Structure formats: C-alpha cells, structure tokens
Amino acid sequence: MYANLIDALPNVLGWANVLSVVVGVIAGICVGALPGLSATMAISVLIPFTFGLDPLVALGMMAGIYNGAMYGGAIPAVLLRIPGTPAAVATSFDGYPMAQSGRGGFALQVAVVSSAIGGIASAIVLMLLAPPLSKVTLLFGPAEIFWVAVFGLSSIVFLLGGDPIKGLISAAFGVTVSVVGSDTITGYERLTFDHLELLDGINIVVLLVGLYALPPAIDLLENADFETVKGKFNLGTGSIWKAIPSMLGFWKTWLRSSVIGVLIGILPGAGGSMAAFLSYNEARRASKNPKAWGNGEPEGVAAAETANNADTASAMIPALTLGVPGTSVAAVMLGGLLIHGLQPGPMLFRDNPDLVFGFMWQFLFGAILLIFLGGSLATNSFAQVLRLPRPMLGAIIIALVFIGVYSINGRMFDVYLTLGFGVVGYFMDKLKFPLPPVVLGLILGSFAEENLRLALRIGRNDWSTLWQNGTSQIIIAVTVSVIVGPLVMRVIRKRKSEDDSAK
C-alpha cells in the first residue's frame, strides 16, 4: 500500500496537476474569505466543469479549494467579525478582538500557520491510516453518534456568554431551526409551512450569513462616516517567517486540535464547525489563563483554525473507503469522484491507486501551499479591503452574501430566508444575545435527535440499548468527566484553600 503511495507521486508532480492545486488553493482562499460563499458551494459549482477534465486535475482543484476555503474563512472572521465559512465561527472569538487591538495581521498569520499544520496533519493521517481508521468509523452506529452529539452539545456551557438565560434561548433557537424539514424517521414535515423549499431543512450557510454577516454589514452602514475601518486600528503585518518563531509555543494546541479535527473528520455527519468549537473549548480548558480567551488570545485562533483544517483530509477517509462523507464538503467531493467514474469503497484503492493516492498527495500539497499563498499574498491583499470606506464595504458584503446564498440552490427563497435571519441577527446583536449557541444548536440539535430516535428504533424502544456497548460507554465517560471534572477540581481546590486558611 505504501508503495502505491510513492508510485502515485510522479504523476501528481506533473505541471497541470500542480497548477490545479495552486489554482484551487487561491480560489479556495477567495471563496472562503467572501461571506456567503463556502467550499461546499464552490466545489459543487466546479463539478460540472470538471466533467471533461483529467480526474487528477479536477481532484487537485477540489483538494486545493477545500484547504484554501477552510483558512480563507478566517480572514473576514478576524478583520470584520464575519466568519467567511461556517467553520470559522470559533476563529472570530479571539481573532476579532486581536484585530481591534492592532494585532490583526498576527492573528491572520497564526490562522494561516495553524491551518497549514492542521491540513498537513490531516493529509498525513489520510495517507498512512485511511484503511485502519475506516474501521473506527464502523464502530459508530446511531447510538454512538448520538453520544458524540451530546458531547458536542455539552460544550455549549462555555459558549453561553455572560447571561446564561439569553445563551440558552439562543441555543433553543438554533435547535428549532435545525429540526425544520422532513423528518427522516417518520417522514412528517416539521415547521415547513407547506414550502417545498424547506423540506430538506435550512442550509447552515443561509442561517450563518443571516446572523453573522448581515448585522456587522448593517453596522458598517449605520456609522456612515467615510473614514476607513483601517483608520481605527493598525493591522500590523510583518513577515510571516519572522512571526512563526513566536508561535512555536502553541505546539500543544496544534497537536491537540489536530487530533480533535482528525477524529471529528472521520465521524460521519459531524463537520468542520464542530471540530473548531470542540478544539477551541479543549484548548481553553487546558490554558493557564482562561480569562484572556475571548479577548484576543492568539492560541484561540490557533485552536480553531488547526481543527477546521485538520478535518479536511480526514473527512475523506470514510468518504473514500465507505462512501460516507465526514463533512458536507466531503459529500460534494464524492460527487466529483463519481462523475469521473470513481466509486468509493475498497475497490477504489485497488482499481485506481494512482488516482486515490495522488488525491491524497494533493491534499498534502494544498496544505503546505497555504503557508506560501495564504501567508504573504492573500493576507496582504485581503487586508487592503479594509481601506475601503465603511458604507461601501458594507454594501459590497451584503451584495456578496445575497449572490452566495442565491447560488446554493439557485432560488430567491433562500435569499428571503437570509433576510429574515438577518433581521433576527440584528436584534440579537442589539439585545446582546450570544450567537455561537445558535450555530451549535443548529449543527447538533437535529443531529442528536435523529440519531437518538434511529438508535431507539433499532433497539426496539429499549433505552438501555443506548449505553450497552463499549464505544458508547467510552464517549459517555469522556463527556461526564469533561463536565463534572472542572466542578470536582473546584471543590477540591476550595477545600484545600479552606484547610490552608484554617491552619
């Protein structure tokens, strides 16, 4: 198998194939950086055009786009507090405060280096461990996936913000939006109000840009002084090579977040956003000064960005070996493979080793290219956007958002829906309702519910089947320890200090 890996290399290094990855990464960064356009969309737009292309050229472009977009989403998240892709929400927590305090350039550099590291780690795992890790995917049935979703939901505690009631209302809103559509278990239509467009549920991009992109864009219009945003803070970009040494202290976060990203990637259904949220929380929990998090802690950017790139190549593991995509981007990529007559499964590795392993190399190159392309070129040019007058920037963002949302399914309905969510988001912003719980609720709400009900259906309504197998028990144990652990520690510490003061 490893011989196949080496055999595939020369072909990948052909100029057309290298060029396709380069073009893909650049396109991906641009798509990711534009709010409303996502990697999923870019690749599904690309697929019909690749019909006539050489498979490796097409696959290289897709791998490049995936890697590029996962980083590109960080650019507006840092500069404008508008996550460019769903997976960049967690990046904005610390990235934007950093930009406000004049360290935006450094934040972007942290983001690009972390993205590249996550992507490289993921690609290496894909290359070396794809077949064994696909066995891990098999361990996860509906019951196990339900517990993973519960684990993810438990991190909501840390996202509630200052006012837990408002945070919970936000989360409940997210969950409500997530259950819209036709229910897979019974086929009933929920909250669709007889609109065919709602039967498949609400696309996360529609909700995300409504909540995250429109309110800040409106904000740019509201303060219509024609000063540039840049006037307010200095971006402070230096050479990326000089910046890297100061990041080396993040190695623990890089390692931890890579592992989290890879693991989330191989789980079917969970995606980049969940990886970024989880790794952000774990990094904060491990940090010595958790108070600084949310106020411009570079490590927070590193955690989120490593994880959302670490699940790119690893999401292809179940996709290539089992045909189940780990993320929505991997799902459209499968379509790209199918259109070239490449059907996922063990046969794929045997029949088309040069393509499969070539594709893996392209993931690796895409990740490495990020540092070169994302670091100097893209970061500098995108940062210039901030020189635009505020009203103009706001108007451009709003136009882009609507184009992006329209192009998901090519219908105005989604644009109206985005406008509706924009209104909701605007008032949530003004009334200080936190937005992250909405996203988490949307991602995990119906995901948990569907798998719970499917697990119960399979277990013939016997609730004990939910925790009867080993994998479930391990996940439950981890969840409990993560939630209860800090409480216990606090009690112990308190006792200790009481004992000390008693002496």
Add this chain to the structure above:
Amino acid sequence: MKFKTIIASACLVAAFASNAHAEYPEKKIEIIVGYSAGGGTDVMARTVAPFLERYLVDGATVVVKNMPGASGQIGVTEVANADPDGYTLGTFNLPGMMARTLDRKADYSADSFTYLANVVDDPNVIVTAKDSKLDTMEKLMTAAKADPGAITVGMSSLGGDDHFFLMRLQNGSGAEFTIAPFKGSAPARTAVMGGHVAMGIFNLSEVLGFREELNILGVATEERSSLADDIPTFTEQGVNVVNGSLRGFVAPLNLPEDVRGKLLDAFQKAYDDPEFSKAMLASGNPVKLTLGDDFKALNQEQYDFAKSVWETTPWK
C-alpha cells in the same frame, strides 16, 4: 400596402416557424435534474447528454441544469410546467416521483408528462455483514418469522424503492421487519457493515464495491443480473419479489409527435452504442432501456403499487 406587409410577414414567420420545427433541435436542450451536481441521477444525465447530442442531429447541444430540493420534487414540478417544445426535458426517478404524489401535496401527477425513456434499472438487494449468521435468504426469513420485528433493516429513506421492496417482501412472505431509515444509502450501508443493523436493503450498484465486507443474499430481478451472475435472484430462492430503482427521462405532456419520435430514436441509438453502457456502468448506473409507451405503462404499474402500499400501510 400595410395589410399586405402584415400578411407577408405573417407568412414568413409561419414559414420560419414550421421550418424551425422541422429542424428540431434548433437551440439548446435543457435537462432538468432535481438533485445537486454529482449525485447518481445527475451523473446519469451528464453521461446521457453527449450521446443524445451525437444521435439527435449534428451540432445539437444538451445541457444539464440542477434544481435540487425536496428529494427531486422541485425539479420535476418545473418540468411538468414547462412548455412542451422539446427544449425542456427532465430526469425522472421511480418509485420516488410517484410516491411523492401520494405522501405530499404535489403540483404534478402521472398524467403531467410525456414519457420518453427509462434508462437505468438498479435492482434491489438484501445484504448482511460478512460476519453475520444470517448469510442466506432462508436463515434470514426463518429468523424474521420466529420473532416478528427483531430483524432491523437499514435503508436509505422511506417511500423509496428500498422501502417498497421491503413492503413487497413482507406482503409476499408474511414476515415482519423493523425499518431503520437513514439519511441516504451510504450511512445505512456503513451501519450494516458495522453490525448496527441486522440487514440492509440497497441497490445492486451500491454494494458491488463492498462484496468483501457484505453478503449479498439475493437480487430482485427476474433473471440474474449480468453485473454479478453469481448472485441468485429472490425468485430462485422461493421469494417472488422483483423491484428496483428506475431512472429515466420525461418531457412535459403534449410533446409534438415528431419531436417525441426524434428523441425516442436518439435514446434507442444511444442505448445501442456499446460506449454508452460502459460509461453508465462506470458511474454506477446499470442500464436497461424502456421506451415511450412501455415506460408509461411501467410508471403506471409503479404508481399503482405505491398507491396500494400507501392505502394499506402509509409510511407517515
């Protein structure tokens, strides 16, 4: 003078119009696919398109337009409401498109279309994990009858061909199963491989790549499939069930007879082209052509069965 001009131009327009008509197709033909790019139906349409171009007339263009949503319903409704001029065609999936007219409010019916050609017939199969004890149809049916509902069945969705296959199986044998509908066939297949459900119902093309991980107990065709002639049919094993997922092409109702003729002819020629079945098979689409009126009759048969299932055991 003015009157003459009007007459003259009207004649000219009429002449052009009929002339243009005779030369169908004179502009690009759109095939509306109700799913996003890269899905099985989309790949079928994109594979068929160049062959249609080749066999219609020189220089014909056929483009695929994706209108995803509501499991294909948005796209097929668009086709039903389009002008029957031969420039809007659509993909058509059975039994899904007919089942949607029963379980949802639909703005089309079986009578909204001119049936052109059903191209793909992907038969249903029953699979179990390689290490499962239920490795023959006989053992499976015995287990299902011994404890009704104990056998859990993973499948892609309710109201699709997998579901109808199970209904035919239950009706024919009297056995009872517990349905576990997943979101698509790939997660269901993974659940079978991981032992989370006892068996799975899929289409043959979906499991051919996984023969080392799965036992294929039987295939729901009249005669053994040429794709895997070592797999026995269910009929051979005493369970008389034939069912599958069908994919084809329709046009709006009242398509002009000459246009219809040209299209049917092009489909027949494409089907006879050996390159065609090769390209289709590579993308997981086993071909079997059912043309024109035969396709319409096939659709009616599918509709009647879906209706009988819906009336006796509605799935929602």
